[in-house]
Amino acid sequence: MTPPSRRRRRTGSDLGSATPRRTHPVKGAMRRSQMITTYGVGGLVAVDNESFIVSGLDNADRAWARDEAPPVREPRLATLLGVTHFRLPPASGDGSEDGIRVKRFPWWQSCSKCELLAPYKDFNSPSGKSVCPTCADNPLTPSRFVMACEQGHIEDFPYWKWLHRKDRGRGTSSGRCGGTMRLRSTGTTTSLRSVVLSCSCGVPDVSMEGAFRQRALADLGITCSGRRPWLEAAPAEHCTKPPRILQRGSSSVWQPVLSSALSIPPWSRNDELAQVVLAHRENLLHFEDHPEQLAAALRMLLKCTEVDVATAQKLLQGNVPKQETPLEEGTHLIRREEYASLTDGNAVDVEQQDHSEDFVCVPPGADAGLLAPFGLMDPMLVKRLREVRALTSFTRIVDAEAAGPTHHARLSRERKSWLPAMEVRGEGIFLRLHEDRLHRWEQDPAVRTRIDQLHTNHTEHLREYHSGDGPPRVSPASPRYVLLHTLAHILIEEWSHEAGYPSAALRERLYCDDEMAGLLVYTATSDSAGSLGGLVAQGEPKQLLSSLESALRRASWCSADPLCVESRNTGVGGTNHVACHACLMLAETSCENNNILLDRALLLGSPEEPHLGFFAGVLGLTT
Structure with a gap:
């Protein structure tokens, strides 16, 4: 678009006017989420016949208006990344002020x-x-x-x-x-x-x-x-x-390097007390064991006479990764805590609470025993959740997942105390596989042999594309990981039909190690598609059973069969087995591992090995 004429800066006499203050001509607009995932710092953005590069954060403290780029708190993620808080990128609209700064690039x-x-x-x-x-x-x-x-x-x-x-x-x-x-x-x-x-x-x-x-x-x-x-x-x-x-x-x-975390108790409170404790946590920790001094400090900060000291102590005692924790280890710790919160849930239902809780996770109202033949434990309905995704750096040419820290380009010349981030509020369904049945299945020699080949291929792929110092990333390929990943993909595709969501509006979050075997499917967009309420309804046991049976039947065949079902070592670096765009692969926004480590045969078996699948023999069950 043709940029509008330069607008003068408002003076004291203009404060009552609705005219926005501009210090630079407007070249276009972008959504906040695009500033994190698509056109972040250092990225190129095309506006009609022009091209620009998004400027760094060095002048953001001055250029980003506080009311348009408010702070975002997520202490577990902030401590892991070595910052005190995050900030939403300023919105680009007719009423915004300076917004995101850009420079003309390429120059030729x-x-x-x-x-x-x-x-x-x-x-x-x-x-x-x-x-x-x-x-x-x-x-x-x-x-x-x-x-x-x-x-x-x-x-x-x-x-x-x-x-x-x-x-x-x-x-x-x-x-x-x-x-x-x-x-x-x-x-x-x-x-x-x-x-x-x-x-x-x-x-x-x-x-x-x-x-x-x-x-x-x-x-x-x-x-x-x-x-x-x-x-x-x-x-x-x-x-x-x-x-x-x-x-x-x-x-x-431009490829973003992102880190994310869900808000879980006690950090999921968004009332005034929680906000004050989060904002002044480092100072308040000195009074953690002195309730009277803590109460006095909170009364001064809140400017009130009565404070909930017990709740404040819970907030201060919440587990936060230490700042020196390696990123990969800290990320795993965050996932473990989320898994525990999703498994236990919280007793407050969304209709009975005062909207000051960003995490509402409850069991379904009906008995979930009819899911037992499928090897699923009690599902959890996540009626409200909040995810914070922070942009930490970016890469060029090399894959962001494979590049080492030395190949991560900086967002600013001087290290800042905050990072740009976006917050997503929505709903989801959390599922777990029965540990005993899963353990017996993954000990099957045929399963292990099949996954060992995927692990070898993925390890070689990570080694080939690794750049920078240090060893390459360790492949997560294991029988339970590939099973959970494939199951999440077929459920996302099924629920996109049943719940009325576009598949790109749903996202997976996998919880997998020797003690975790769960998946969370949740709304991944920051617009109205994240709050329709239709996804949680799919988590009721009877509806979930119907969806699971339908998803497995869809996965039992592919329009590319027999070519697809007989394929091995497909995808980038041979990191998939039975998987293609016609049956398993999703939009990049939905998959957390770039559509690799997928194998449809682990669900229902293959023609040569019909008992290979975790769900083999259960499709005849009905409600």
């Missing part, structure tokens, strides 16, 4: 009419516009290509060096030969061979063919300059990583 632009290729400033476009003045204000096209490396650095494609590869002596390495460069498409093919560079200095024309070869730039002696344009006045870093050419819109240009 081209005109489709005169074919001129040059830095943006050389076009002398009118203020606030991106047009070619000599071509009747024809919109400029940002460079389709960018240069990036595994350390997160990014810069413009070196057009001058690519074109003058054999004749650099006529200019300097910075691209000054006195000529005018042009970019045109011959239209003869759809490949990069038709994209041709030329220069008025007389060097031979060169196409973009071969630019995406892994060593295309290294062969020309082009190295990474270590630039970080998303950070304000950041100096270039020394970098030895070979640069790669990427499409500007490629997913490899």
Whole structure:
């Protein structure tokens, strides 16, 4: 869209006006969730014919208005990540103030009419516009290509060096030969061979063919300059990583590194007392064993005469990972605590409480014994939950799941006491598998042999794509993990039909180790699709049994059979067995492990091994 005219900053006489205060022209809008998952710090965002890079957090304390970017508390996750709190990104709307800051990137632009290729400033476009003045204000096209490396650095494609590869002596390495460069498409093919560079200095024309070869730039002696344009006045870093050419819109240009946690008791209270204790927890811990001093401190903070000291002590005693806990270990600890809370539930029903609790987990009203033949223990109805997802860093080129910490690009030059995050409120269903039956099943030699092959393939995949210091991530592949993961996928697909949710609005959260065997399917969106109430209704035993039978029947065949059911070592790196897009795979927003470690045969068996499945022989049961 064409940015609106610059609006002046409001003065004291304007405070009663509804006109929002702007200090920069508006270039577009994005949802808060996109700032965390799609267009976060360092990511590229396209707005009509323009392209921008999202600025870092160095100036966010000043640019993000407190009322538009309020703090978010989740002490377990905050302590694990070494921050005091989180902040919601500011909303982008007509009533917002400065919002998210962006910078123009890529800097190189081209005109489709005169074919001129040059830095943006050389076009002398009118203020606030991106047009070619000599071509009747024809919109400029940002460079389709960018240069990036595994350390997160990014810069413009070196057009001058690519074109003058054999004749650099006529200019300097910075691209000054006195000529005018042009970019045109011959239209003869759809490949990069038709994209041709030329220069008025007389060097031979060169196409973009071969630019995406892994060593295309290294062969020309082009190295990474270590630039970080998303950070304000950041100096270039020394970098030895070979640069790669990427499409500007490629997913490899920006991949978020996220951490998340559910709000569970006692941290799930959202009343004034809980908010004050969370905000001043470090100071209040000194009075934990002195109720009178704690009460006095709380009375001063709350500006009241009576306080609930017992509840405050529970909040202070809540288990929080230590700050020095390794991230992977701390994440597992958070999952263990969530598993315990989901298993035990809480006694307060959603109709009987005062809406000050962000976690309402109760058993269904009917007897769940009819689920026993399926190996399921009592389900839990999560009528209210809250999840906080924080953006900790990002990667380029390398997979965010496989990259080590040294390949995680920073969100700001100086370490800040907070991170951007989003909170999702919704509902869910928690299921557990019967431990004794699960243990007998996973000891089956045929099951172990089948999963051992997946574990080997996944370990090799993680080792191959691992970047940075330290050992690669350990594969979670095990019989119970693949079973839980596959079961979650078929239930999400089933409930998307039964409960009226789009499948992308549902998300899985797996709890799996030697002492955990559960899954949570919950609403994953921050809009109205997270509060329809239809998902919890599917957790009542009779309805759950019907859904489970229907999901298993759907999983017993695939439109790609017999090719699918006979397949082994499919997917990225051979990390799936019987799984394809027609039967098991979901939207990336729904799966927490990138649609890998799936095997439909572990549910109901295969033609060669019919007793391989955990649910083999139960489809004949009815209510």
